[in-house]
Amino acid sequence: MTILIIEDEELTARKLQRLLLDVEPAATIVGTTVSVDESVDWLRTNPQPDLIFMDIELADGQSFDIFGRVSVKSPVIFTTAYDEYAIKAFRVNSIDYLLKPIKEEDLRQALAKLQAMRQTLAGPGQKERVLPDTLQQSLLSLLQQWREVSPVDLPAPVATMQSPSPFYRDRFMIKQGQRLFSVGIDEVAYFVTRNKMSFLKTRDSSEWLLDYTLDELAQMLDPRRFFRLNRQIIAELGAVDKVHLYFNGKLKVNLRPAFEEEVIVSREKAGEFKQWLGE
Template sequence: MKVIIIEDEALAARQLKAMVQECDESIEVVTMLDSVEASVAWLQANESPDLLLMDIELVDGQSFEIFNQIEVKSPVIFTTAYNEYAIQAFRVNSIDYLLKPIDEKALQRSLQKFKELKKLYGTTSDNSLSINELVNAIKQTKLPQTDYRERFLLKQGSRLVPIAVEDIAYFYSQERLTFVKTWDERSYVIDYTLDELECILNPSCFFRANRQIILCAKAVDKVHLHFNSRLKLDLKPATVEEVFISRDKSGEFRLWMGE
């Protein structure tokens, strides 16, 4: 089994590598990466490993940014000193979530969980096929509907304005602020980041198009095929900046839209 460790503290990375190999001598730690940028570059240039051990807080941002930039094709065990990211972790390819300092028995249980899940999908001559099936199964595990936000109380001047989720066309970031755009073309500042919103919005209704916008399906007016297999979206209400879906996310977006 080939494993990648993504951890920005060199000592913690070495300790985790030793712990992994103590749990299972057959595991090969292919490389250790310390940033979002390095992880994106490595995953784009190399064959997907069987498993990623991924710290959440990296030197250049949160590791969730990796999923926004590329399609991650491997299951993930997240490691972190904080417990507030648990829901967000399970919105991506996560099979487990370990709090630091990591206990060897907990790590062993996580690795065993991965092996048991993989067994459910069998093995094939093309190992990536079984891994892809496992990742797809993980992504299909959704939080209950009751866990998703139904409304927000937003500040506008000296007033607090209740906005129901069904009245929102999209959320977007601009100049380090996050905004809500409603169907009647009103904009409100909201005290959440897009990363935070992504894990409290119903994914059947909202899609993280890129790092700047999360949109409702009904807001998509037209979809244009664009250069380098990207998609260009026309939204309603219209946006100031053009909205693109990357090549890596275009397949996921098309399925989400019902292709």
């Protein structure tokens, strides 16, 4: 099986590659791309792989943009920290939709699902394959694992399925030289990523390196208290000092302690952010 990985966080891409080779030793990673533009160029100049793992939020846009610029005939497994894109993901060649951090068992199930669909959709004497124009009939059942969807109209409003109460982190272990200590969640102002490294910023302005990506952190934090403002910052509610209207429907956020750069919430996330603040 040949696999293309589209993922703009280097650490996440390396982890996924290692996990894939553990689960599917015969797999060949034929490429890794980090942006919409680079992915489009790769797909235009290389044979279609057997499978694509595709992060949704890339540095230069959402990976859904790739489908509008180049023909993607390969089946796709989306990887993301957000479940808000589920319906849109299943309108394209999606086999599954894995939330980060990706667990080995979830990956095994996704690959098994791909194999089962190949066998089902292949005709007598044909090579096992997945045909994009027949996938849509199979995707509704996959999507129902995540949402309760109207059987008549896939884009209809959906309701979150009942699930056990999640476990959220209440502290993080910090390593400083030979010293180990923990920082309680009540001490955290925000998490930030710089140069592909993640840091925890405390209310007293201390900053500590963490061994998690922001995508992974997003799954560990209580969404009632923490909000991912953009690709660089996850902020705690009490760290939001002021919010200003910005151009094109965006919002500008002042944090406490102050962040060294402008913190902008996109127009697409502005409404959700205001609801989180209690609008």
